[in-house]
Amino acid sequence: MVRQITTEIEKGLEGVVIAKSSITFIDGQQGILRYRGIDINELAARSNFEEVTYLLWNGKLPNKAQFSEFKRQLTAHRPLPTEVLKLLRGIPKGAIPMEVARTAVSYMATFPRKKGETFDQFNRRESLQLTSTLPNIVASYERIRKGKTPIRPDPRLGHAANFLYGLSGKKPDEVSRGAFDTLSVLYADHEMNASTFAAVVAISTLADLGGAVTSAIATLAGPLHGGSNQRVMEMLEEIGTVEKVEGYVDSELAADRRIMGFGHRIYRTYDPRARILKNIAEKLAEEGGSRRWLDIAEEVERIVMDKRKLWPNIEFYAAVVLNALGVPKDLMPAVFACNRVSGWIAHIYEQYADNRLIRPLTEYVGPAQVPYVPIDQRS
Numbered sequence: 001m002v003r004q005i006t007t008e009i010e011k012g013l014e015g016v017v018i019a020k021s022s023i024t025f026i027d028g029q030q031g032i033l034r035y036r037g038i039d040i041n042e043l044a045a046r047s048n049f050e051e052v053t054y055l056l057w058n059g060k061l062p063n064k065a066q067f068s069e070f071k072r073q074l075t076a077h078r079p080l081p082t083e084v085l086k087l088l089r090g091i092p093k094g095a096i097p098m099e100v101a102r103t104a105v106s107y108m109a110t111f112p113r114k115k116g117e118t119f120d121q122f123n124r125r126e127s128l129q130l131t132s133t134l135p136n137i138v139a140s141y142e143r144i145r146k147g148k149t150p151i152r153p154d155p156r157l158g159h160a161a162n163f164l165y166g167l168s169g170k171k172p173d174e175v176s177r178g179a180f181d182t183l184s185v186l187y188a189d190h191e192m193n194a195s196t197f198a199a200v201v202a203i204s205t206l207a208d209l210g211g212a213v214t215s216a217i218a219t220l221a222g223p224l225h226g227g228s229n230q231r232v233m234e235m236l237e238e239i240g241t242v243e244k245v246e247g248y249v250d251s252e253l254a255a256d257r258r259i260m261g262f263g264h265r266i267y268r269t270y271d272p273r274a275r276i277l278k279n280i281a282e283k284l285a286e287e288g289g290s291r292r293w294l295d296i297a298e299e300v301e302r303i304v305m306d307k308r309k310l311w312p313n314i315e316f317y318a319a320v321v322l323n324a325l326g327v328p329k330d331l332m333p334a335v336f337a338c339n340r341v342s343g344w345i346a347h348i349y350e351q352y353a354d355n356r357l358i359r360p361l362t363e364y365v366g367p368a369q370v371p372y373v374p375i376d377q378r379s
Contacts, residue, residue: 009363014265018358019200023056023346024191028266033273035189036060044276049159049184049339050074053131056189056346071158077125077132078153078162080140084108084133085150088141097141097334098221102214104137105130109210123209123352127345130213135159135338139166142331160184163338168326175287176325179280183321186273186314187336189343191266195220199344203351204358216344217337226336232261232319233329236296245299249307259304261316270311277317284324293320 010016025034033040036055043052054062054070062070080088087107091100108129113122140150143166151169153162160181164172172180192200198219202212220226239248252259264271278298285291297320304310322332 012265018192018197019351021191021347021350022059023350024189024343026191026266028264029268031267031269031272033190040186040272041276043185044182047185048181049188049342052185052188053342056342057127057349073128074132074159075153075155077129078136078155080133080136080150081108081111084137085140088137088144088150091141091144093145095145096221097138097331098217098226098337100141101134101138101334101337102217102221104141105134105210105217106214108133109208109214123349126209130210131341131345132159134341135163135335136166138331138334138338139163142167142328143169163335164325173287175283179284179321180325182280183277183318183335184339186276187318187339189340189346192347194222194225195340196344196347200347200351201358203348204355206355209345209348212348213341213344216340220337220340221333226333226340228260228313228315229319229322229332229336230329232315233293233323233332235260236293236300236319237329239296239300242295242299245296246303249300249303253307259300259308259310261312261319262304262308262310264311264313267311267313271313273314274312274317277314277321278312281317281320281324284321288324293323 023036025037026032035043035052036059038055038061047055050071051061051067053074054067084104084107087104088100091103109126113119114125117125136150136153143150148169151166154165154171157165157171158181161172161177164170164176164180190196195216199212199216202215203209223231235248239245249259281294281297285294297316301312301316304312318336319329319332322335323329327335
C-alpha cells in the first residue's frame with residue numbers, strides 16, 4: 001500500500017498548528033501576548049517571576065497561602081547539591097555557559113526518584129528543583145570560571161535578587177532587582193517556539209522531564225533562538241558609537257546579512273516584550289548614569305525601521321538590559337534558559353496530560369530504487 005502524504009511543505013513548520021494549548025496567546029499582527037489570558041503588560045508591571053511560574057504551571061494566579069507555599073518550595077530547592085558544584089568545578093575551561101547549563105541539568109536528571117515517590121510527584125519535585133537551581137548553576141559557573149567561590153543563595157531573596165547576588169556577590173538594589181524580575185517574566189514563555197517544541201517532542205515519547213529540559217536548552221543555545229541576545233551585544237560593541245550606526249547598518253544590509261535583534265517569525269509589529277524592556281533600559285541608564293549602549297541601540301532601531309521597516313524583538317533590548325545588570329555577554333543566552341524553563345515545564349505538563357507521540361512525515365525526493373553494488377565493483 002502506497003502511503004499518501006501532502007506535498008505542501010512548510011519550511012520550518014511556519015504557520016503549521018501542531019497542538020491546542022491554554023498556556024500562551026499571541027496575536028502577532030496586533031502585538032499582543034498573554035499568559036493564561038493575562039496581558040503581558042499587566043504581568044510585567046504588577047507580577048513577578050515566581051507568581052508567573054505558578055500561573056503557567058497551574059492555570060491561574062495563586063492566593064496568598066498558595067503563593068507563600070510555592071515560594072517556600074522554590075527556596076528549599078534553590079541551593080545546589082554538592083555533586084553539582086563538583087561537576088561545575090570540573091567543567092573544561094572555556095566551556096560555553098549554555099553548554100554548562102545543559103550538562104548540569106542533564107546530570108541532575110540522573111538523580112533517582114525517592115522511595116515511594118510517584119511519577120507525578122517526581123516530576124513536580126524535579127520541576128521545582130530545575131526552576132530554582134538553574135539560575136544558581138549559571139551564576140555559580142560564572143564565579144568558578146573567574147576563580148571565585150560560588151555564593152550560597154539567600155533564603156530571604158527571591159529568584160531575581162538571588163541570581164544577581166550569586167553573580168556579583170552583592171545584594172542588588174531595587175531597580176536592578178525589579179529589572180531582572182521583569183525580564184524573567186518576559187522570558188518565561190512564548191508559545192510553541194523551537195526550544196519548547198524540542199521539549200514537547202521529547203516528552204511525547206514519555207521521556208523524563210529532566211531529559212526534555214536538557215533537549216530544550218540544547219535547542220535554545222542556537223544563535224537564531226536564545227543566542228540572539230549575545231549576538232546583539234556583540235553587534236553593539238562592534239558599532240561602538242552612535243556615529244557609526246548608519247554605516248554599519250548599510251554595510252550589513254548591502255551584504256544581505258541579518259541585523260541581530262530585528263524581525264520575528266510571529267510578530268508583524270513591535271514585539272510587546274521589546275517595548276517593555278526598552279523602558280527598563282531607560283530606567284537602568286538613568287540609575288547607572290551611562291546611556292552609551294542604549295543610545296546606540298535606539299539609533300540602530302531608528303535606522304533599521306527607516307530602511308527596512310523591521311521592529312526589534314525581545315533580544316534586542318534584553319541585551320542592553322542584561323549588560324546594564326553586569327551580565328557578561330556570553331552568559332546572556334543562559335539567562336534566557338534560567339527563565340524559559342518555567343514555560344518549558346508548563347508545556348511539558350500539558351503534553352503529558354494529553355499525549356500522543358509526535359511523529360511527522362517527510363516527502364521522499366531521492367532515487368526510486370538503486371541496486372546494491374559490491375565494494376570491489378564500485379568505481
